[in-house]
Amino acid sequence: MASTIKRIGVLTSGGDAPGMNAAVRAVVRACIYYDIEVFGVYKGYDGLINANIKQLYVRSVSNILSRGGTFLLTARSEEFRTKEGREKAYENFKKFDLDALVVIGGDGSFTGANIFSQEFDVPVIGIPGTIDNDLAGTDFTIGFDTACNTAREAIDKIRDTASSHERLFFVEVMGRDAGFIAVNSAIGGGAVAMVVPEHNWTIDALIKRLRKGAANKKASNVVVIAEGCQLGNAYEVADAVKKELGYFDIRVTVLGHLQRGGSPTTMDRVLASRLGVAAVEGLRHGESKVMVGMINNEIAYTPIGQAIKTEKRLGAEEFRIAKILSI
Amino acid sequence: MASTIKRIGVLTSGGDAPGMNAAVRAVVRACIYYDIEVFGVYKGYDGLINANIKQLYVRSVSNILSRGGTFLLTARSEEFRTKEGREKAYENFKKFDLDALVVIGGDGSFTGANIFSQEFDVPVIGIPGTIDNDLAGTDFTIGFDTACNTAREAIDKIRDTASSHERLFFVEVMGRDAGFIAVNSAIGGGAVAMVVPEHNWTIDALIKRLRKGAANKKASNVVVIAEGCQLGNAYEVADAVKKELGYFDIRVTVLGHLQRGGSPTTMDRVLASRLGVAAVEGLRHGESKVMVGMINNEIAYTPIGQAIKTEKRLGAEEFRIAKILSI
Amino acid sequence: MASTIKRIGVLTSGGDAPGMNAAVRAVVRACIYYDIEVFGVYKGYDGLINANIKQLYVRSVSNILSRGGTFLLTARSEEFRTKEGREKAYENFKKFDLDALVVIGGDGSFTGANIFSQEFDVPVIGIPGTIDNDLAGTDFTIGFDTACNTAREAIDKIRDTASSHERLFFVEVMGRDAGFIAVNSAIGGGAVAMVVPEHNWTIDALIKRLRKGAANKKASNVVVIAEGCQLGNAYEVADAVKKELGYFDIRVTVLGHLQRGGSPTTMDRVLASRLGVAAVEGLRHGESKVMVGMINNEIAYTPIGQAIKTEKRLGAEEFRIAKILSI
Amino acid sequence: MASTIKRIGVLTSGGDAPGMNAAVRAVVRACIYYDIEVFGVYKGYDGLINANIKQLYVRSVSNILSRGGTFLLTARSEEFRTKEGREKAYENFKKFDLDALVVIGGDGSFTGANIFSQEFDVPVIGIPGTIDNDLAGTDFTIGFDTACNTAREAIDKIRDTASSHERLFFVEVMGRDAGFIAVNSAIGGGAVAMVVPEHNWTIDALIKRLRKGAANKKASNVVVIAEGCQLGNAYEVADAVKKELGYFDIRVTVLGHLQRGGSPTTMDRVLASRLGVAAVEGLRHGESKVMVGMINNEIAYTPIGQAIKTEKRLGAEEFRIAKILSI
Structure with a gap:
């Protein structure tokens, strides 16, 4: 299948989490591996609204694998919640000739991504980056282990x-x-x-x-x-x-x-690396409006709407264990 | 079901791994929770052969959750590979009036456990403790993440x-x-x-x-x-x-x-805690000659013979990821 | 010089600090090296008042070098502030046939030590253990670096x-x-x-x-x-x-x-080790009512009264540096 | 005193040590604080020989305080050991209109600095950066504590x-x-x-x-x-x-x-920060051919020749302590 994805934008949004940098690095390197040009959108959706966008290269992501936070910066964008905001964002999306967007964040960020994708028929894929681990569609979110x-x-x-x-x-x-x-x-x-x-x-x-x-x-x-x-x-x-x-x-x-x-753990770095690559590969294979996650150690693409609506429940098992051990 | 397990012995065997102490702690506390007396066997199977065995209490396992190594000590026992060695071990097993044995270790230790269980019709359960992660029947072994x-x-x-x-x-x-x-x-x-x-x-x-x-x-x-x-x-x-x-x-x-x-990671401590409790509960429910593991975040009991014979394969996926990221 | 110190008590008092265990270990090992019997007094001065005292051996201090906190436990004793409390403490001091006391703590603990030493003519030496580094007579207190x-x-x-x-x-x-x-x-x-x-x-x-x-x-x-x-x-x-x-x-x-x-840093462990040995050696050489400290990398004994009354001033230099670097 | 130092070059040389980045950061920020332009020389003396030199700004040293290694890169320069090499270096020194050089490294690097300073009458100051702590003129070298x-x-x-x-x-x-x-x-x-x-x-x-x-x-x-x-x-x-x-x-x-x-410890970061500032201030006050160090917690400038020739001896005290504690 000949992919029509030639230029991808990537952003981090919402609360930051250790491993977001590792995920961005994986997105960037996977893009370059597949001859896709990749653009960093800074400060979350605000960067899309304000055209705070720069092309990224292999060297742009040197030395970030081990760093906490996100060098793309992040924010919760009020403006992106409005139709006007999203329209500005789409203007810049077109202006930079982007074909797709990778959004690294939590459920608030994914809600925005889903709406944006529906409104403007734009391929969007989410990568779960939040310490809270409160997203269905993946056993673990990036940053949780750290x-x-x-x-x-x-x-x-x-x-x-x-x-x-x-x-x-x-x-x-x-x-x-x-x-x-x-x-x-x-x-x-x-x-x-x-x-x-x-x-x-x-x-x-x-x-x-x-x-x-x-x-x-x-x-x-x-x-x-x-x-x-x-x-x-x-x-x-x-x-x-x-x-x-x-x-x-x-x-x-x-x-x-x-x-x-803090510097992400090995597990968070490996998870972020795998999800970052899988996000790019998913876009190449036509996935959109999905979150890429890891279920039972396998890559899984879950519709964003489902990922953010389904409640991920903490098992009763852990309470039982904790009670037994606390004697 | 009325359990007939009243006294359990626990040992660590083979190469040590961070989290073995956490597993022993969980076995001890789960035993006490279920009104089972629990005995520490020191220096692996040699302790069984030489009657190096002491009763353990809640306070015996204070302050060990965070410590690497194993306070029960460990060894690779040559003598236990012989029929005579195992017979001596069984003598002490009877002398201490034990009903079952929990063995924390890797495949060599499990092979011995399996033979011992078969020869003397003794309930034995294995907990996978090795940094190598080379055991089927569990997604992760204790110590691997650390x-x-x-x-x-x-x-x-x-x-x-x-x-x-x-x-x-x-x-x-x-x-x-x-x-x-x-x-x-x-x-x-x-x-x-x-x-x-x-x-x-x-x-x-x-x-x-x-x-x-x-x-x-x-x-x-x-x-x-x-x-x-x-x-x-x-x-x-x-x-x-x-x-x-x-x-x-x-x-x-x-x-x-x-x-x-090194002090075990959170993941290794939680894994060891869950497997330790599950080992005791498994014995209470009649499991024997099995290894308790975690598959897809669920407790799973796998026949020891199967766990040590099946090769656990590293997925090809990781090579692909590593290659893409190494550009 | 033939030392008359044959039995030493050691306690930790006041707020705990990482490295207190390392200091106790050094006191214990130095005592044994010099053929002095050493007794752990538990929970600070309260342990002296309540005869919560046990002899310590080389093995008593195994595995504590790397552990934060203090296995002797610590407290701020209200009772020791009273004459009656100190008299009870002295009764036990005599009952256990102690010749001297090593107090690991901060200025409050040293004030008590000084009074106790004066009231009952008992050799007492202080080791500075506090994260605050607010004691004169030593460049660094144990726990500060950690x-x-x-x-x-x-x-x-x-x-x-x-x-x-x-x-x-x-x-x-x-x-x-x-x-x-x-x-x-x-x-x-x-x-x-x-x-x-x-x-x-x-x-x-x-x-x-x-x-x-x-x-x-x-x-x-x-x-x-x-x-x-x-x-x-x-x-x-x-x-x-x-x-x-x-x-x-x-x-x-x-x-x-x-x-x-937290586990103490190398510097805190080395400092605690040196001060612990120097405390025992100081007592053997007749020091009393002093705090042992490290000044310019040399052991120094400072009268306790002086150590707790002199204000240790933070240098103006650091402010200057911080200001220059904050541009 | 009106300083004639308007442009300073800074380089790291020899084996790297944690805290070198913190020292460079301090040199850069101190320069800017004192309205001095500062230039990074890359890959040690080779960068001077090959004109691998770039101006540094406050933002150039963002996010490096916590990073091990040296972003200026380092090397042992064979060419700088030759007269021809040093002449090329001096050509670039003049070409970039530098007034002084700060060299962060160990004794080999300081030997070169001393010769360079003598041959071309150039103000040079050394900052001790080596994990080995084998330099006289400072109690501790940068990287040693880490x-x-x-x-x-x-x-x-x-x-x-x-x-x-x-x-x-x-x-x-x-x-x-x-x-x-x-x-x-x-x-x-x-x-x-x-x-x-x-x-x-x-x-x-x-x-x-x-x-x-x-x-x-x-x-x-x-x-x-x-x-x-x-x-x-x-x-x-x-x-x-x-x-x-x-x-x-x-x-x-x-x-x-x-x-x-590894990320430098607090002590190494503070030491590097203080020495970096003191190097710039030393140059402003006319120091040259000296190493800036910390002796008894005070800044001290020692002639480089003396710093590299004097043997810094490990005290006998530590052996005594180690022996006592090893019982």
Whole structure:
């Protein structure tokens, strides 16, 4: 099949994630491998609206594989949510003679991509780049593994001081409305409990768990709180617990944005590399309005509409494991 | 179903891998959760032969989740390869009134476990702990992700100096007869080429790749050599290349045993935790002569004979990706 | 000189710091080397009051060199501030037939040590273990280098996402009333500005610096706020800046207790090792009521009273450097 | 004083070291701060000979603070050792209208700098950048702290597997003719022994130490071998030991070039930042043919001839400490 894709634009959009650079690098190198010209669109959709676009070469992506963040910069574009904004974007899309667009980001970015593709009949493919892992159509999103390691390394450090002082720490991790980072960093960090959005835990149940730990002489420990959990933020949960379990010396740490940065792990780099190549190959083979993901270690193209509408559920299995291990 | 498993022995055997401690911890805690007494067998099968066995408690496995190596110690037992050795082992198995054995290790250890189980009709379950990832019946072995990160981090560092001096480095990584660590650390580390056991590369093909890289002004770079590759070790491959491409300033680094150590990654800790719990639950549900693994993120029990005989193949996909990215 | 020191107690007190374990290990091994029996006092001075004391051996300190925190546990003892508490402590000191006490901690712990030594004529020596580096009599305290690296690594990660989004981050680091961690992590992390307790900066001056950075197209950046600075905490400083520089997208991260944990750096381990040995050797040579420190890479014994009363000043030089580099 | 320095060239030369980029960044920013134009000379002295020179700006040194290696590239220049080479270099020096040169490197690079400065009456200042720490005139060289941490982290990992298998590892670290990295990584890594160039150890003495360790039940351990030690390389020392102590399971790891790379530690970044600024300020104040270093935490300018001729001796103190701790 003779591909009609000769010029591709690539952008990163929404919250950044470690491995976005690796994905851009893979898109660029795959394009060059297939004799496609590739253009970096800077600052997300705003770059398309403002013609902030430059051609990229092999050397443009030297030394970025190991770097966190995205050298293309990223943003959440308000203007792209408007018809006028998207029309400006399409003007530049035509002006730069682009044949297709690769969008690296999360569900907000994909929603925009889908609309843009429908409105102007433009081939668009999404690559899932978000630490939250909250996208259907892929087992893992780019940046998730790195964020899990960053959060867990922080928990390892906090546990050192928790143990030395026999304190109880509430550590708030990111993940928006999903508990994936929380579950993995809690099991990996040996937390006594975790509170996640997907689980209808009550303060009472949490207190019961902590009482049991205390009975087992676990004088010090860590509770992981997912930012989107229904019991409130880490400070609120800690306060509620403190009222009941006053004998604990309780502290709170909110890990915050450091979870978004850092050199990506091997797994995130390999995932980003494979998805970046697959995005270009997908476009060459006529895919559009799809997100490229990895399901059971195989490349899979899922319609964007489906990827963003389907809820990716955290398995009940991890809760069971965490409970068994927390005795 | 009323389980008849009341006392379980657990040992680590063969080459150590990061996450073995996390697996032992999960076995111990799952046993206690299910009111099973659990005994640590020290130094692999030799501990069974020599009655080097101690009961383990929740506190026995405090502070080991984050530690590399195995606090149960490990060894390759020559004596267990003999009928006499296994008979001594069985004597102690009975003496300690054990009902089942959990063996954490690789294929050599599983072969012994299988024979032991058959000879004495003893429930045995294996947990895949090896950095090499060369076991069928599980997508990933415990320690593999950590080893990939250790190797890739070393490659990141070597690339710094390679770039500064415009040198070409041949970096030898572990993996026995399998190229899994090589492929992942090569793609993750941005290597220009990799030589793995599964791929019939010739020195000529490698030289061709390097010539192309040189033409593209890639004056410095890294070639990853898997220890089991057919072209020889890293020094031999480097010498062969040097003869042809004398203009490269070529260096060799053999990463060696540091790839076996280190605090396990989040992924290895979570995997070890899940498999450790599943091993105990498997025994409770009557599983025996199986290896517990994770296939497509689900627990799977595979007959040991099948796990060690089936060759787990490195996919051709990764070579394609690596080739595309190495331009 | 024949030493009369035959039995030494060692404890960690106050806030924990990475490298405390390495210091305890060195004390224990030096004692055994010099045929001195050594006893671990658990949970700081409370352990002396409650006779929570156990003899330590070479194997007691295996595998702790690389671990953060302190396996002797630590606390701030209210009871030891009372005469009654110290009398109980002295009873146990005699009961365990101790000849001297090694106290690893910060200025609060040393104040207690000094009083105890004076009241009961007991040889006491202090080892400076605190991440804050706020003790005179030593160039560096144990834990400081690790904390500087932990804070700076977090800043590196935050900078990734700051750059990708062109945001301005206010990062609050620890250090109590001293700006040592702030200065080093700010220079090491390439911050545009830092606010420390020792420097009479105003919000206006900070805003001026940030305006200048913005003029130089530094659209994204990091400002380091020392926890003890006079302008308020990171949230308050950020709010004040936001009022004036509304065009910045401003975020705040409070690093918190993760700065207290983690495996100690090489420098902290070597420092702790040297000070631990020197503490034992000091006691053998008749030193008492002193803190052992490292000044210009030489061991120095400073009277405790002097160490805790003298203010260790952050040099003006670092401000100058930071200012020059922030253009 | 009105400085006559209006245009400065900066280069990195000899073996690269982590923190060289941070030093270049500081030189560039200090120049701009003082309204001096600054030019990067690429690939060491060869860049001066071949006019591989480009003006640098604030943005030229963005994002390099955290990167290992040197973006100016480095080399050992044979041509610069000749009068003809240096004359060509001086031609370009004049052609680019440079007033002074900053050379970041080790003693070989400084020797060249000194001759160049003398031959052509050109202001030259050296910044000590080498992992070996073998330069008088500064307590620490740039890159040394990072290399000590890299080597020690590798030893930590190797110790994990050494302990699990009760093996004895010989780990060879870098340092050329100096044992600084060896001593610090050995003490920091808890090695049972170290062999360094400065110490007249014999194989017999080493064996005696190891026998004693074995008697103390230290069944597993690490011996650090400095690359320049007189007993041979790590393989040779291991073989000699194996002949006598056949009961040890002995392995060898040569860490190699990974010790030269990696993101610099906080200490190396701060040191590089301070020395880079001080180099520019030194030139402004008329310093020439000096190396800028840090002695007792103060900036010190030492005549280059003195810095490269004086031997910086490893203190005997560290051996004593290491011996006491190795029991």
